[in-house]
Amino acid sequence: MTVKKTILDSFKSRKFRYGGYATLLAVAALAIVVGVNLVVDQIPAKLDMTQDRLYSLSDQTKKLLGSLSVDVTITTLGRPGSEDKLVKEVLDRMAMASRRIRLESVDPETNPGWAKTYAKTGDLREGSLVVAASETKFKTIDRYDLYNYQMNQQTYQQEVTSLAAEQRLVSALQFVTAEKVVTVYVVKGYDAAGLADFGLTSAVEGQNYAVKELDLIAAGSVPPDADVVLLANPGLDLSAADAEHLRTYLAGGGRLMVLLDLEHLAARTPQLDELLGNYGLGVQRLLVIEGDTNRYAYSRPFYLLPKYEYHDIVSPMSSADLPLLMPVAMALKVPALKKRALTIEALLSTSENSWGKVNYSSATTTNKEAGDVEGPFTLASAVTDPAQKAGARDTKLVVVSSAAFLQSSIQQVAAGNADFFLNSLSWLSEKKDEISVSAKSLQSYPLRINTLWGLILSAVVVLMIPLGVLGAGLGVWLRRRHL
Structure with a gap:
């Protein structure tokens, strides 16, 4: 009976109440974080923080997509799921910006009849795109034209320098929709x-x-x-x-x-x-x-x-x-x-x-x-x-x-x-001016800071943050010691 009373009394103690509150708050905070992540993951909007707006369409492209008067199908050659991620991002954003754009994937090996229809303009290798307003008005974009390359003078190897997918797709859209x-x-x-x-x-x-x-x-x-x-x-x-x-x-x-x-x-x-x-x-x-x-x-x-x-x-x-x-x-x-x-x-x-x-x-x-x-x-x-x-x-x-x-x-x-x-x-x-979209650089730009800011950031990371955590922990320990 004494043990039972001791256990029941422990639930009524100040330590239990504070500990329960802390546990409840931790569970609530975790639930809020999980819930926010689930909700945000369902929202299609994304914030593009890249310097060249790599994951955004240019205003000229949005204007062109908004003015399309015919349906255009953009087909990626290859197995579904094998698409280039950056190119797929551009295609998805174009489809979101215009109801006239329809995206498809076709494997030319399993569908050779389809491939023959569009193979007149060159080889249709995996990863290439076909932009078509009809079977007679279309344009193919080779997979290697979706990026720009440059020779590395040290290694003598071709290196990818910029993403040209939006540039090539805009040109193709203008071609297939031109009178x-x-x-x-x-x-x-x-x-x-x-x-x-x-x-x-x-x-x-x-x-x-x-x-x-x-x-x-x-x-x-x-x-x-x-x-x-x-x-x-x-x-x-x-x-x-x-x-x-x-x-x-x-x-x-x-x-x-x-x-x-x-x-x-x-x-x-x-x-x-x-x-x-x-x-x-x-x-x-x-x-x-x-x-x-x-x-x-x-x-x-x-x-x-x-x-x-x-x-x-x-x-x-x-x-x-x-x-x-x-x-x-x-x-x-x-x-x-x-x-x-x-x-x-x-x-x-x-x-x-x-x-x-x-x-x-x-x-x-x-x-x-x-x-x-x-x-x-x-x-x-x-x-x-x-x-x-x-x-x-x-x-x-x-x-x-x-x-x-x-x-x-x-x-x-x-x-x-x-x-x-x-x-x-x-x-x-006397060609009329057409929309011209620049390729988007894939170059990584390092963060450069001067010596003074280097010392300040080092002090914050090495000294102030650890001392702040240590001080907060010490404060919590002292409070609980007197509970």
């Missing part, structure tokens, strides 16, 4: 180059151009759907018939871009010279040398860093201070007599302290010598020939005196080279 796609025809033959030779196919198609090859001999004319014709780095002169095809095309408001190369172009090109001459341009067969040390690179005075002139093509590059490197260039000239209506505008030029070597093949020095032609020189020009009839298209040309500026090795060290080419296509085609 009209701008078509660029690349001239075949004449030992000319294609976009693939410059590694520019993906960049051009990524800007929503449809790229087709043009064999003028087989076609017999320039196709009527040609918005722009590209003649890149021809080695031979045009035939009289093909030059006439291009003249007819230009006379009807055509758009032509010509990239020439001093080392590759034939010594005599009367048909090409006449074609360009009709629009007020001529080519000076000389090697341009730059005398201003600030206007050339790699200690090579023929690796030019040209000056940007005032034109819509180069204004964005000039404002962003993007470097453009142009190696081994000829010069363009404007004849004394030209059609009055023509507007010929320089895009790129050299400094006053430049000269051209006519006998460049036998020259033993880049220094200025007797017989060299004095600069400055125009390296690229834009020509506009206004239409004679109201409502008709103006004729436009862009001529560049060095095709070497688009070599892959040159593009890698000069950010402005590809931009200049793409801006030229945009100006020629």
Whole structure:
């Protein structure tokens, strides 16, 4: 009876009451924490604390998704659950932002019939995406195009630098929902180059151009759907018939871009010279040398860093201070007599302290010598020939005196080279401004603090927090000791 009374009295003691209260509070706090976590886990909203808003859609993307008027299906190739986590995050956010977006996963190995429908544009490897408004209007995005890569100069290995999934998806959405796609025809033959030779196919198609090859001999004319014709780095002169095809095309408001190369172009090109001459341009067969040390690179005075002139093509590059490197260039000239209506505008030029070597093949020095032609020189020009009839298209040309500026090795060290080419296509085609979304960096930025703050944080972590915990524990012990 005494033991029972002792036990019952212990439940009535102050120590038991305080201990019970403490236990009850601990259980309640734990229940609240668990409940809050369960509720928060069901809320779709997330707070993106990354510097480049890696887990958020840009405002431009949200605007595009909100304006979609057709249903678009985005299909991930591969087994369900094998999707890339970052890419899946972008896709999920797009689907949440628009009821027009539908997400699917298809394994091409178990569904080969589906894969054949979309395989025309390239290999459909696991992890790639197909953005489709219909079976005839679609765009594939290779898995390796969903990220940007850069060569590590120490390890010589490709490293992922940024997430380009949103950028590629926005471009694809604009392509499949556009009423009209701008078509660029690349001239075949004449030992000319294609976009693939410059590694520019993906960049051009990524800007929503449809790229087709043009064999003028087989076609017999320039196709009527040609918005722009590209003649890149021809080695031979045009035939009289093909030059006439291009003249007819230009006379009807055509758009032509010509990239020439001093080392590759034939010594005599009367048909090409006449074609360009009709629009007020001529080519000076000389090697341009730059005398201003600030206007050339790699200690090579023929690796030019040209000056940007005032034109819509180069204004964005000039404002962003993007470097453009142009190696081994000829010069363009404007004849004394030209059609009055023509507007010929320089895009790129050299400094006053430049000269051209006519006998460049036998020259033993880049220094200025007797017989060299004095600069400055125009390296690229834009020509506009206004239409004679109201409502008709103006004729436009862009001529560049060095095709070497688009070599892959040159593009890698000069950010402005590809931009200049793409801006030229945009100006020629009068392509309307489209939404442009930047890739999102995956670089980790370390927290950098100065010495003073380092000492303060060390004192807080090493001294103040432990002392605070020790003091709180000592206070609790002293209170309970007197209970």
